[in-house]
Amino acid sequence: MSLADRIGGLRARIRRACEVAGRDPGSVELLPVSKKQPLSLIREAAALGFTRFGENYVQEGGDKAAASPELTFVLLGPLQRNKAKPALQHFAEIQSLDRPELAERLRHLAEDLHVVRPVWIQVDLWDEATKLGGCAEADLPALIAALGGDARLPLRGFMAIPPPEDEGAFILLAKLRDRLQQDLGQPLRLSMGMSADLEAAIAAGSDQIRIGTAFFGERNN
Numbered sequence: 721m722s723l724a725d726r727i728g729g730l731r732a733r734i735r736r737a738c739e740v741a742g743r744d745p746g747s748v749e750l751l752p753v754s755k756k757q758p759l760s761l762i763r764e765a766a767a768l769g770f771t772r773f774g775e776n777y778v779q780e781g782g783d784k785a786a787a788s789p790e791l792t793f794v795l796l797g798p799l800q801r802n803k804a805k806p807a808l809q810h811f812a813e814i815q816s817l818d819r820p821e822l823a824e825r826l827r828h829l830a831e832d833l834h835v836v837r838p839v840w841i842q843v844d845l846w847d848e849a850t851k852l853g854g855c856a857e858a859d860l861p862a863l864i865a866a867l868g869g870d871a872r873l874p875l876r877g878f879m880a881i882p883p884p885e886d887e888g889a890f891i892l893l894a895k896l897r898d899r900l901q902q903d904l905g906q907p908l909r910l911s912m913g914m915s916a917d918l919e920a921a922i923a924a925g926s927d928q929i930r931i932g933t934a935f936f937g938e939r940n941n
C-alpha cells in the first residue's frame with residue numbers, strides 16, 4: 721500500500737471516530753511517529769503536507785532533525801539526564817518529561833542555550849504497569865513545581881501510553897487533565913491514542929493522537 725493510501729485510510733478512521741464522538745476532526749491533531757522509519761519515508765510524508773514528526777530516541781531523531789532542518793521533531797521516548805542537551809538542541813518539543821530532576825536539568829540547559837521548548841508531562845496512572853516511564857499522579861505537584869512556570873519550558877499538557885485494552889484509561893486521563901487545567905488555570909492538552917486505540921482516545925477527548933504503524937506501516941526493527 722502506498723503511503724498516501726495508508727494515510728487516506730487513517731484519515732477516514734479519524735473522521736469516523738470524530739463523527740461518533742460528535743467532534744470536529746480539526747480538533748484532533750495527527751502526529752506521525754517516525755521512529756525506526758527511514759528519512760526517505762519521512763520526506764514522502766512531508767511532500768504530503770506533514771511537517772511535525774514524533775521520534776523516540778534522541779540519537780535517531782536528532783540525526784533525522786539535523787538532516788531535515790525544514791521539519792520539526794518531537795521527542796516521545798524516555799529521556800536520560802545525560803541526553804538532555806542534544807534533546808533540547810534537536811527537538812522542538814519534549815513530551816516525555818516525567819521527573820523533577822529532569823525538569824531542573826532542562827531549565828538550566830534551556831537558559832544556557834537560549835531556547836524555548838514546550839514540554840508535556842508523561843503520566844503513568846497504572847503503577848508502572850507499562851514500564852515505559854511516566855510520572856505517578858501523586859508526584860505531579862512536585863514535577864509541576866520543578867517547572868516553576870519557566871517561560872522557556874511552557875507546559876502544553878499531558879502525554880500517556882496506557883496499558884493496552886484498558887477501557888477506562890483514556891477517561892481517567894481526561895479527568896486528570898480537566899482537574900489540573902482547573903487547578904493551574906491554563907489550557908492543557910492531552911496526547912493519547914496510538915494506531916490500535918485512536919477511536920477510544922478520540923471518544924475520551926484526546927487532542928493529539930500519535931500514530932506510527934497505521935501511518936507509516938510496520939517498523940524496521
Ligand SMILES: *Cc1c(COP(=O)(O)O)cnc(C)c1O
Nearest residue numbers: 753776796914915930931932933
Ligand atoms: C511508537 C509510539 C507511538 C506509535 O505507536 P503505533 O502503535 O505504531 O501507532 C506513539 N507514542 C509513543 C510514545 C510511541 O513510542
